[in-house]
Amino acid sequence: MTLALLAALVGTVGYGAGSVLQAAATSRASGPAALRHPLYLAGLGCDLVAWLASLVALRHLPLFAVQALLAGSLVVTAVLGRVFLDARLRRRDVAAIGVVTVALVAVAASAGEQAAHRPPSPFTAAVLGGLALCALALLALYPRGRSAALAVVAGAAFSGAALSARVVRVPAAGTPATRVVVDLLTDPLLWVIPVFGLLGLLAYARSLERGAVGPATAVMWTVEVVVPAVVGVALLGDGVRPGWAGVAVAAVLPAVAGCAVLALGPADAPHPATGPAHGVGLS
Numbered sequence: 001m002t003l004a005l006l007a008a009l010v011g012t013v014g015y016g017a018g019s020v021l022q023a024a025a026t027s028r029a030s031g032p033a034a035l036r037h038p039l040y041l042a043g044l045g046c047d048l049v050a051w052l053a054s055l056v057a058l059r060h061l062p063l064f065a066v067q068a069l070l071a072g073s074l075v076v077t078a079v080l081g082r083v084f085l086d087a088r089l090r091r092r093d094v095a096a097i098g099v100v101t102v103a104l105v106a107v108a109a110s111a112g113e114q115a116a117h118r119p120p121s122p123f124t125a126a127v128l129g130g131l132a133l134c135a136l137a138l139l140a141l142y143p144r145g146r147s148a149a150l151a152v153v154a155g156a157a158f159s160g161a162a163l164s165a166r167v168v169r170v171p172a173a174g175t176p177a178t179r180v181v182v183d184l185l186t187d188p189l190l191w192v193i194p195v196f197g198l199l200g201l202l203a204y205a206r207s208l209e210r211g212a213v214g215p216a217t218a219v220m221w222t223v224e225v226v227v228p229a230v231v232g233v234a235l236l237g238d239g240v241r242p243g244w245a246g247v248a249v250a251a252v253l254p255a256v257a258g259c260a261v262l263a264l265g266p267a268d269a270p271h272p273a274t275g276p277a278h279g280v281g282l283s
Contacts, residue, residue, distance in 0.1 A: 004060035005108055007053040008069040014050025016076020018043040020084060027085070058165045062239060063232030064248065065111035067162060067225045068255050072104045074221070074262040092261055100258035106251035112239030119167050119236055124188060130160050131192050134199050142202075147211025148219050150203050155223025157200035162228045164189040164196065166236060218263040225256050 021043030029037045050073075057066045075097050081087035134157045141149050168189045207216040229252065232238035240248045 004057045005111075008057035008061060008066050008108075010053040011050040011057060011066075011070050012072045013076055014046045014053065015070060015073035017080060018046030018050065019073070019077045020080040021046060023081065023085060055165055058162060062111050062229075063162060063166055063236070064225070064229030064238065064252060065107050067228050068107045068252050069104055071221050071225055071255065071259045072100055074217075074259045075100050078262050096258040096261035099254050100262070103251045103255035103258065106247055107255060110240055110244035110248035110251065112241045112244075123167065123235065127160060127164055127189060127192060130156070131196060131199075134160065134196070134203075138199055138203050138206075142206055145206075145210065147207045147216050150207035150210060151216040151219035152223055154200045154203035154207060154216075155220040156227065157196045157203060158220070158224045159227040159231075161193050161196035161200065162224070163231055163236075164193045166228075166232065168193070215264060218260040221259050221263065222256055225252065 021039045025037035025040035025043065028039070050070075054066060054070060057069075078087070078089060078093060078097060082089050134153055137153045137156075138150075141153060169187045204216065204220060207220070229238075233240075
C-alpha cells in the first residue's frame, strides 16, 4: 500500500510539473512549433511517467483515493507556476492549497486495502456502453456544444479509463508468459483505456476552445473524482479503513472544492492543458 501511495504522489507531481512545462513552452512558441518545443516534450514525458504511476496506484488503492490525489496536481501546478512562471496567486488560492493538501492527506490516510473483488458480470458491457455514449456525446457536442457539457464528457471519458484500468485482468504471479500475453490482449477493458483517453483529450481540448480553461478544468475534475469514487465503492469493493468512512467523505468534498478554486484562478495562472494527464486516460 505504501508503494501505491508513492505511485499516486508521483502521478500528482508529474501531472502538475508537466502542465507547468507545457505552459512554459506555449509562452515561448505558438501553434505547431509549441508542440515541438523541448519544454513541451519534457512536459509530455512527465505526463507519461505520471500516467504509468497512476496505473500502479489504481491496482492497489481505492479509486476515490487515487483520483482525489491526482486532482491534487492542480496544487503542484499552482505552486510551480508561481515559482517558475511568475503566475499570480490570490489569497483564496493560497488558502485552497492549504485545504487541498490537508484534505488529500486525510484521503490517503482513510484508504483501505483494496479487496479482491470481481466486478458484476455486466460490468464490461456497461463500460463498452459508456464508451459508445461518450463517443456519441462528443460527436453531438463537438460542432456547437457548450464548454461545460464538453468538459463533462471529458471527465466521463477519463473516468471510464480509470475504471477500466482498475478492473483489467492481471494474471497471477507464476502464470506462463504466453498465458499472460493472451489474457491481457483478449481483455476488452485493456483496449478501451486508450480509446477513452483519446475521447477525453478531444472533448477537453474542444471544451477549452469553447470556454475558459478554469471552469472547464473544474467541471472535468469534479466528474473525474466523483464518478469513479461512487462506482468503485458501490461495485468494485473499494474499501475505507474501519471507522474512517466519515473522514473520507469529509476530506474528498473540500479537496474537490479546493481544486475547483485553483482551476478558477486568475487568467494568467497556468492550468492543465491535457486531460488524460490528469486521470488515467493517457494524458
